[in-house]
Amino acid sequence: MNKLTILCFFLTSFVATTVQAQDLSPEQASGKVVFDKWCEPCHGRVAGGLFGGLGANALPGTSALGVKYKGDLPAVLEDRTDLVPIYISTVVRNGLYGMPISRKTEVSDTDLDNIIAYLTRPH
Structure with missing residues (x-):
């Protein structure tokens, strides 16, 4: 890839992320920050391309949900x-299987109310 292609990719990603963040209410935006941390x-x-091409399946929670739902529901929360x-x-408060309590x-x-606002927002 040449430098211009790489630059365009990153600028497109940045603009898409910025627009998505602007579409969130303050509670949803705060929920995303907490979600990203915890x-x-x-x-x-x-x-x-990470983790040998396993993609999202390299993350324990996402991988477990992928196995549980077998493609019937998205594994990524x-x-x-x-x-x-x-x-x-x-x-979140009681944990579930291998997930610890928070x-x-x-x-x-x-924070929990904001996570809920973020995860239940209209898509």
Whole structure:
């Protein structure tokens, strides 16, 4: 790839990310920040070239959900449209299978409400 192609790719990615962030309410934007810190490391999306081409399946939470849903539902939480507030709250506070609980000293009630706003936003 030449330098211009690479530059165009990064500028396009930046503009797409900026536009997406502008479409979020303040609560949703705050929820994305908290999600990126506490949830994304296990439940996020990884570029396909990383981890030997495994992509998102290299992350434990995303991989586990991929196995569980077998393609019937998206494995990446940010792609889901079926999540409801009570489910998110229960799983975050109580854990589920291999997922640990999140204490209020880590994810406050306000943070959790913002994560819920982010994950349940219209797609």
